[in-house]
Amino acid sequence: MATTALEHELKEMIIETLELEDVTPDDIDPEEPLFVEGLGLDSIDALELGLALQKRYGITLESEAESSRQHFANLKSLASLVESRRQK
């Protein structure tokens, strides 16, 4: 399945922000979990990603729902969060 430009951008953001030195954008399956089983990200990475989304896209996560962080489940859900909430 084709990766959208935004998905590619997010892949690069994840790799850069979290310094995943041995991961290439192709290694990130848009449907695969980002945390633990899939890419192996952890709770510190979740905080880093939140910060990066805020800096890059001006997205403020709301606690109105734990659902904010459910957007972190995989790349696809992250991309739809950015699409719907980006300020820049």
Added chain:
Amino acid sequence: MTFRELSERPWREPAPATPIAWLPPENGGPARWLTVGEWHGRIGAWQQRLAGTPNPSGRWRLYEPDPVEFSAALVAIWERGDHVILPADNQPETLRNLSETGIALGQIVPASGSEKAAASGSEKAAASGSEEDAARPFASQPPQWSARPLPEIAVSLYTSGSSGEPQRLDKRFDQLDAELATQALLWPLKGNLVVSQVSHQHIYGLLFSILRPLCEGSPFSAQPCRYPETLRTWLQSCRDEELRMVLVSAPPALSRLPETPGWAPVSGALDTIYSSGAPLSRDASDQIEACLGTSVHEVYGSSETGGIGWRVQQRGSTWTPFPGVEVDQDADSRLWLRSRHLESPDRWQRQADLIVLTDDGFELLGRTDRIVKIGGKRISLTAMDRALAQLPGVERAQTLPLQRRDLRLAAIIQLAPEALPHDHAQHREMVKHLRRALAARFETPALPRYWRFVSHWPTNAQGKLSADIRQRLFQDLDDRRAPRWLGECALEDGWQITLEVPERCAYVDGHFDGHPVLPGMTLVHWAMQQARRLFALTADFAGLERLRFPQPLLPGDRFVLTLRLRQDASHQGDAGASLRLECDSHRGKHVTGRVSLVSRPTFDSKPSRDGAHAE
């Protein structure tokens, strides 16, 4: 509010209508209070469950992330006069190692479960998602208060010992009470709401987020607060309800606080911030003060020692010992401690911490053992090295902390020749395999992030894996133009250097057309750099001869660069030299040819390892 020691059983006293736990706002609804009466009902429920569970040892292993259930279970066990063991985490191996130590209670879930909950932020899932308790929710009951004495040991904690083996630490009530009394005197909670971002399975969270509120009659949050956006909403809610919040936090959360949107509208609801687990950087401390308008009180201590000292960095970097704690230093800068928080309060005891005494306290220099803090949790590198070295194919392993933003671990792994990864996919597989093997025992943030697979243990001339070799192994992290260096060996007439193409290498072309490759000329450039260092070469590049690039290297490829320096008789005039270079990977040859050099190189009789700057 007055302070009551645990030995006075402060949990029995308050009137049933007194609010004890704050249920944060959810789905647009307001926050609510859980009363002492309701909480007592939970104690009664746990008492009934304990009474119905045969346990001749009287020992209970409690892992329960929900603060209300945790505190109720703790009190129920104490009221029986039984012994509580608190595992540091719920990793399968931790639980297996402790399986002889009593009956398990609370949320004991597979390793992935806790992280999944944390990652998805589903606090509800974390609070009540235990599959273990089919019987849950077990019904509230009136508690039974008896005259049975409290147990001799209040809690047993497990922490990484310097030997790498988990170490059991027993805390008596008088030790905990001494510490709780000190905190109450120094920083009274004054009825403020205690919100925690740390685990109460560890001493700091246990004391600050559960026991202090109980002893000082302050309410605590019924849920942990994991994320900055949750903190903002809760602060907003506190402001609306005219509550003031005491935040029990740690560097991982505090150093990743977004600056925008500004915190000013809600920060007035914040009374105090505590941080412990690891030192907070000065930058993070200043940023929090600027954002939240409250400075951070950092607490320094450990599971063994309890609290040792505290500081507010805006007033200085030195730590002030807590009242009742005496600190000294020996000739080796080792910390000596005499403290009411220790098992033997009258004896001076030597610690693994290194300090230097100052006029008004002490500075921390580090530790003498291989214990590091990652994400605020203590990790024994000795234990991790041992776990890695036991895996099939691993001949030798050493983990080391890399100071990159926060602490992350790196690992140098010597593999059997047949296990060495040759390309990106094999490297990824090996990393996944090793991380998975460690995951049973270590929490995800502790797993090494940077891996270097070597075929021979890289050492200097003295046989040591020295600081400069470590630096060379990880140089590509800081320099996007550098290859990943994995070792080298001298040949009779040259050098063989093992390298990898870093996936994020700045020279890699073609990311966007989906066929990234390393340009051949980059290899020549890398060869020149290595030659300058290894042959103490001062000569310059003059041209290329018979250079062939049979096939390109791909990101992640492991390859061997063979360099031979030759005086070249075929050269006319002032005899030049040339560098013969070959590059091989498991897929075949990538470069053959020569680089001619303009001026005479200088040779050391032995090739120098620091040739780049040799005269």
